[in-house]
Amino acid sequence: MSSVTAQMSNNGGPWRLYVVLYGEPRWPEFRWEGTGPVPTVAERRAALAVLGYETTPGAGWSWCEDSRDPDDITTPVLLIAAVTVRPRGEVTS
Incomplete structure (x- = not known):
């Protein structure tokens, strides 16, 4: 399997981390309580490990913001982080 993207998001509730697997009906997901x-970063790595993934060497988290209604600047912000991951233990050349 080649590398894929993991994303972490929050819209005011619990943070959730998920691995984007196109063509799959369910994506691996981890939620922090509260x-x-x-x-x-350590908590994110541990959550990825629970899901069976790890960040690819040299990969860093990138952040962006979105909203449910981009045309309304008063709507709450949705924070999204992303990083490239691979299945744990997979070696790439």
Whole structure:
């Protein structure tokens, strides 16, 4: 399997992390309980490990923001982070 993207998002509730697998009906997902601060890099790595993935060497998290209604600047912001991942233990050349 080649590398894929993991995303983490929050729209005011719990943070959730999921691995984007196109063509699959369900994506691996991890949710943190409650509405705490942004999960640390260590917490994100642990969550990815639970899902069977790891970040690819040299990959860093990128952040962007979105909203349910991009034409209304008063709507709550949806934060989205993304990183390239691979199945745990997979070696790429």
